[in-house]
Amino acid sequence: MPDLDAILAQLDSDRDAAIERLFALLRMESVSTDPAYKDECRKAAEWLVEDLKSIGFEASIRDTPGHPMVVAHSGGDGPRLLFYGHYDVQPVDPLNLWSAPPFEPVIAEGAQGPEIRARGATDDKGQLMTFVESCRAWKAVTGAPPPNLTLLFEGEEESGSPSLVPFLEANKEELKADLALVCDTGMWNAETPAISTMLRGMVSDTITVKAADRDLHSGMFGGPAANPIRVLAKILASLHDEEGRVTLPGFYDGVADTPPEILAQWKKLGFSHEDFLGAVGLSTPAGESDYSTLEQIWARPTLEFNGVSGGYTGAGFKTVLPAEAFVKISCRLVGDQDPAKIRKALHQRFKNMLPPDCTVEFESRNGGSPGIVMPVDDPRFEAARRALSDEWPNEAAFAGCGGSIPIVGLFQSILGMNSLLIGFGLDDDRIHSPNEKYSLTSFQKGARSWARVLAALSKD
């Protein structure tokens, strides 16, 4: 058993140096999507390898067709853990909206106290360094980094992770662990840490309805000619009932009710739909009327229209009857909903409602991904939750997440392991936007949190 108090004390005494190390990493302009920053990406990977070597890891650069991976192993016995983070960052434009250069990190006083400002401050350099700092303190106190731990740092997360699946496939045995740790999510609020245990999956299509073989004049053809916008509107209008429920047959197959103990935890979070919707100019939850707003986002599937277009859409007016109109539809999936089955039902609805003379074309974005529910009854999840609760003012929550985090699905499908998603981002961190920041508290208590979680998991 490591001396947790000593490790926490070591983290506290090493704070200034920890900030210097994070700043060094933040100064590297590792924008993965722009080839001009290729060397900067590699520099960041190399810096991480050297830093990990310095605290007892066996670390190396692993080349891919794109930006390199960093893989490090600590060796030793105990439960095998894989930590994942990414060292690449989003582009910085529009540059003129930054109050300071994005790759010259500073500590400034923010609305909620001191904060680190730079591109990547939260996403994901600040977050991944909370974990590295906890390992460093562990080494300082115990003489070695946490045992049987593998670190995987990706350099293409912000550009679609093209090399990730082949790399996981090619290195299954090396990367497989009992549990993955991922630091790329947020807290419930500044006082309340969270473990994200439910992620929504997604299936999405662009669907085009076509009628005449050209645009028509509505004076000449208005009436007898099929109008694809009218056809599309009828079909889209059929997809939800008056209670906001999706009407596709079988859509809710595999959607389970949220367990009462989780609902009770969520209730304690004090979520206010007035505040949540009020922040964007809304007031009335528009989803399924018999579920709370938080359940609608975290635990219920959706079918949403993300874009629609047809006919003349410029200024003024043209009395055209368009030859075609399209919609972009995405479904957020939960539980055991089957993306392929749902896509099929959606296509079938269009085919069933298509009048004579119309055709429909489907362009599928990809195979889709199912929703993910982590086993919160696994004692390691509860142990991690208790460990987080020890560090922060409020008890940690098992939270949902309305969005999708592809790596979690890949860890399940390729490496057969679940993920403990713990992160210290806050809602106002401006990730992907100008003036990205990371609360200094998030960085420092984040590192202490990981020390506590690693200690708790090492008790297995």
Added chain:
Amino acid sequence: MPDLDAILAQLDSDRDAAIERLFALLRMESVSTDPAYKDECRKAAEWLVEDLKSIGFEASIRDTPGHPMVVAHSGGDGPRLLFYGHYDVQPVDPLNLWSAPPFEPVIAEGAQGPEIRARGATDDKGQLMTFVESCRAWKAVTGAPPPNLTLLFEGEEESGSPSLVPFLEANKEELKADLALVCDTGMWNAETPAISTMLRGMVSDTITVKAADRDLHSGMFGGPAANPIRVLAKILASLHDEEGRVTLPGFYDGVADTPPEILAQWKKLGFSHEDFLGAVGLSTPAGESDYSTLEQIWARPTLEFNGVSGGYTGAGFKTVLPAEAFVKISCRLVGDQDPAKIRKALHQRFKNMLPPDCTVEFESRNGGSPGIVMPVDDPRFEAARRALSDEWPNEAAFAGCGGSIPIVGLFQSILGMNSLLIGFGLDDDRIHSPNEKYSLTSFQKGARSWARVLAALSKD
């Protein structure tokens, strides 16, 4: 009574010179919408003034804030007639699709015989010159142009006629007549002339539904946030019932059944919805199921969606929940439908169906125009129809017209007179498009037709 046979013989003997005169007018690049052609427009107006003077009219250029009007009077007694045409033409781009320069008229062999090819060959220089040539022959035979006749040639018809209403208002007494003659429409087919006696009116709006004050991420807000595309689809889908009927309350107020004798005439035209729809890749009439396709276009009102847009409409996918979505809607009106009442009912439907948190904005294109039905029981209409029937292989038809011709409404509302819409265009004339043409038969028999019509009307 003029000697009609002598006038027709004069027209036949003067054919070559008539073509030369039309060619002279076609060579003028009177594109009204492009200020670069301002002088060319004036040149065309001046040419018409000189030509009309040469055949006994008192003619003059009448300046406006835009391109000038040409007004000419013949003087004398008898029923007062006003002939309307326009000397301006559409732009010629894309120029590379013309097989010969658009302002260098030629006669070439077309699919249906010899044709005049140039911009404006039909619309409207060729058509208006059929009338001028009939007046010229009239003068040659009788020593004076047809009596009590006013000619009005506009130079802004292809650019929205901005000066027309003020000019009509300012010159009411001068322009008022017992009947207007307009040559800007088409034949039923190459053997069958037509008098257009029903024109559909129009009311059109751009309608925007708004929800959140910004675009939202569908992972974070999908479910509880109102989606304007979904709201729009529900409202649009409500506007037609399963039989294609518009569901707005009072929409069909003022829509009368087409008189049986008109329906009987239409039946004789041998209209084929298979051919009509087949030409644009369709086969099944999509309008009100209890009306024939020809009735749907000529005698029934419509509500059509001309454009729709909202959210992300580019390549690929963005899982955005848009802040707003809009639709462009136009209604074609017939009979005594009231544009203002229909607009109000449309707006009310949007307001009634708007869920909480959504707002709607209406941008009206203009006040709208009612449908127009000419009094076919007026003996002058029947006299004109008989006169046309004498010239062409098939009996002339009182036809409908799915589109709108604003001048006809203005002649009714400002000058209090009906219009006899007679034209010799054919469906394949490519007006507004590259390689515009006018059948030589249309030009020559068109002039003979006007001589017959003028003679018939002079009998009053």
